Amino acid sequence: MAQIFHPSTNTISRVSLFSVLFLIALLLWLLAEFQRSSYITEANVEREQPVQFSHKHHVADDGIDCRYCHTSVETSAFAGIPPTKTCMNCHSQIFRDSPYLEPVRESFRTGKPVEWTRVHQLADFVYFDHSIHVNKGVGCATCHGRVDEMPLIRQVASLQMEWCLDCHREPELYLRPHDQVFDMAWQPPSDQLEQGSRLAKLYKIRSVEELTSCSTCHR
Amino acid sequence: MADQPKYNPLTASTFFDDGRSARPLVVGTVPRGSLAEDNLNVPKDADTFPVPVTRELLARGRERFNIYCSVCHGLLGDGNGMVPRRGFRQPPSYHIDRLREAPVGHFYDVITNSFGAMPDYAAQVPPRDRWAIIAYIRALQFSQHAPLAELPAEDRARLGAGGPR
Structure with a gap:
C-alpha cells in the first residue's frame, strides 16, 4: 500500500506550525504598536481651537515666559489656562x-x-501634579517638547504609563537646574548623568522604589 | 475608570447654568485665607516696605519682574519691552524723576489696581511677589543712577578702561 503522505509533508507541517506561532506573535506585536500609535494616544495631532493661538509667536517671537499665562504651574497640580x-x-x-x-x-x-479644546488629557485614575515636577527640576520641554516651535499646540509624548516610567526609573537622565526649567532651548550637558545625579540629591528626589511605587501616581 | 464622574480643573459642567465647573467668586465675599497677608496691602502714599528686603526677596523680584513686567517695561525697566514694540502704548521709564521719587505704595497700587493703559496684575502676581518686584524695581532704579563713588574699585576700573558694561 502506497504512503498517503509524501515525505515533503513533514517539512510543510513544521513550517506551518512555526508560521502559526510567528503570525500570532506578529499580531500581538502589531496590537501593541497600534496601542502606542498616535491614532490611540493622539500625540502630534493638532486640535481645532476656537482661536488660532500660536505658542511659537508668543514664546519665541515675543519672549513671553510660560508663567505669564500658566500662572499656577509652580504652585498647583494644574498649570492653569489663562x-x-x-x-x-x-x-x-x-x-x-x-x-x-x-x-x-x-x-x-x-x-x-x-x-478651548483640551490637548493633554490624562486618564482620571492618574494623579499628576505640575508643581512637584517643575520644582524638582523637570523642564517644561521635557514633557511638552519645543512649544516655542509650535504654531499650533500639540502633545508630543504618548502620556502612556511606560513613558512616565522612563523618567521615574531614571530621573537623573532628565533633571536640569531650577533656573533652566522654563528655558525651552535647554540641552543636556555632555555629563548629564553626573549632573543629573547631583541634582537628584540636591533636590531630594525620592528613590526609584518610591518613584515607581503604584500609589505614587495611582492614589 | 479613565473617565470618572468628577470635575477636572475647568471642565464644562451641565449642572450650572453658565456651564462652568470652576465657580466665580460670589459677589461681596472674600476668599478664605486671602486676608492672611492683609498687612501687605498698604496705602498709595506709604513709603516703607511691609516685608524685610533681603537678597532672596530681590532674587524672587528679578524672576517675577522678568516674567510679568519685562514684556512691556523691558528687562532694564526703561519701557522698551517687546509688547510696546508690537504697538502697545509705551510705558514710562522707571528712571525718570517722577517714578524715582514715587513712594513704594504707588507701585503696589499700580500692580494691584492698574494704571493708565496698564492692566492690573492682581490675579497673576500675589501680594508678596508684588513687594519682591517693587524691591527689584528700586534696585533697577539704583542701577541706572548709582553714584560712581559707590562702585567697587574693580567696576570703576572697567568703566575707566571703557570695557564691557
Whole structure:
C-alpha cells in the first residue's frame, strides 16, 4: 500500500506550525504598536481651537515666559489656562481689530469663557501634579517638547504609563537646574548623568522604589 | 475608570447654568485665607516696605519682574519691552524723576489696581511677589543712577578702561 503522505509533508507541517506561532506573535506585536500609535494616544495631532493661538509667536517671537499665562504651574497640580483677561492685557491694544481675536473679545464682553479644546488629557485614575515636577527640576520641554516651535499646540509624548516610567526609573537622565526649567532651548550637558545625579540629591528626589511605587501616581 | 464622574480643573459642567465647573467668586465675599497677608496691602502714599528686603526677596523680584513686567517695561525697566514694540502704548521709564521719587505704595497700587493703559496684575502676581518686584524695581532704579563713588574699585576700573558694561 502506497504512503498517503509524501515525505515533503513533514517539512510543510513544521513550517506551518512555526508560521502559526510567528503570525500570532506578529499580531500581538502589531496590537501593541497600534496601542502606542498616535491614532490611540493622539500625540502630534493638532486640535481645532476656537482661536488660532500660536505658542511659537508668543514664546519665541515675543519672549513671553510660560508663567505669564500658566500662572499656577509652580504652585498647583494644574498649570492653569489663562482667563480671557490675561489675553486682553495686551490685546486690548494689539490686534484689537483682528477678526481672529473676535472670540476673545466676545468672551471679554460677555464674561463667557473661551472654550478651548483640551490637548493633554490624562486618564482620571492618574494623579499628576505640575508643581512637584517643575520644582524638582523637570523642564517644561521635557514633557511638552519645543512649544516655542509650535504654531499650533500639540502633545508630543504618548502620556502612556511606560513613558512616565522612563523618567521615574531614571530621573537623573532628565533633571536640569531650577533656573533652566522654563528655558525651552535647554540641552543636556555632555555629563548629564553626573549632573543629573547631583541634582537628584540636591533636590531630594525620592528613590526609584518610591518613584515607581503604584500609589505614587495611582492614589 | 479613565473617565470618572468628577470635575477636572475647568471642565464644562451641565449642572450650572453658565456651564462652568470652576465657580466665580460670589459677589461681596472674600476668599478664605486671602486676608492672611492683609498687612501687605498698604496705602498709595506709604513709603516703607511691609516685608524685610533681603537678597532672596530681590532674587524672587528679578524672576517675577522678568516674567510679568519685562514684556512691556523691558528687562532694564526703561519701557522698551517687546509688547510696546508690537504697538502697545509705551510705558514710562522707571528712571525718570517722577517714578524715582514715587513712594513704594504707588507701585503696589499700580500692580494691584492698574494704571493708565496698564492692566492690573492682581490675579497673576500675589501680594508678596508684588513687594519682591517693587524691591527689584528700586534696585533697577539704583542701577541706572548709582553714584560712581559707590562702585567697587574693580567696576570703576572697567568703566575707566571703557570695557564691557
